Amino acid sequence: MISIDQYVYANKLMEVHPIEKFSLTITTMVVCLSSPSIYTPILAMIIMAWLVIVKAGIPAKFFIHLLGIPIVFLLMGELTLVFSISNRIEDFLYYWGSGSYIIGITLLDINNALLLFFKSLGTVSCLYFLALTTPMVEIIAVLRKLKMPKLFIELMSLIYRFIFVLLESAAAIYMAQGSRLGYVTLRSSFRSISHLIYAIFVRSIQRSQMLATALEARCYQGEIRVLEKEFAVSKRSIVFIIMVESVLILSSVILKGGNFFG
DSSP: OOHHHHHHTTSTTTTSOHHHHHHHHHHHHHHHHHOOOSHHHHHHHHHHHHIIIIISOOOHHHHHHHHHHHHHHHHHHHHHHHEEEESOGGGOSEEEOOSSOEEEEOHHHHHHHHHHHHHHHHHHHHHHHHHHHSOHHHHHHHHHHTTOOHHHHHHHHHHHHHHHHHHHHHHHHHHHHHHTTTTSSHHHHHHHHHHHHHHHHHHHHHHHHHHHHHHHHTTOOSOOOOOOOOOOOOHHHHHHHHHHHHHHHHHHHHTTTOOSOO
16 A cells, blocks of 8 residues: 555544545635635645644655655746746846847746746645545545546546556565666666566556456446445534635735735
């Protein structure tokens, strides 16, 4: 079991209705993406971090580590937004080149890049809240109640199942290769990695065929059904969701156009 799933089944918000957590996640994401203020997604990220760390009891170090993964990709993408091309030198804070057109950085570019960065990070923190506090079985149950296409739900179930199958196979093969000094040198590492990828690919095909056979033997009709846990709707949680979204919307309206610079 991967670390995320270990925390999912041991967090303090396990007994909260999944629809309540799903509603909080989706509404907060919509507010973050539609807000013109840079402070709204920052506030949303702080709220989600508080829910995950304090209320759910998930270690702050683990949550920060998860946030570090998208931050790396976001920073690489943000570099393309910071720079712009123009023929007016006075628009730039810093610029390079000469001639009719030059490349530089403007105050507007910095603010737009920061807005997109925090919007993305705020949205990701919402998804982490849902992923760290709600088991996949309950998420799928919510999607089924929302009348999502059966094919989409079945693909989610099968992909989620195969994540663990492939991780288990990769770990076993990697350990076997390491015991045979498969990663001693750079050349042997590349060779071992190529064999590892090939072996996982072959095993995934074999496992998928075995799974298809098992489903057919159980009269599979295009839908996998599991027992769903019953939850009680909490008025307190509904009030909390309304309060959170109200605060975020108010911050978006009051701090409209808020920038870090200028």
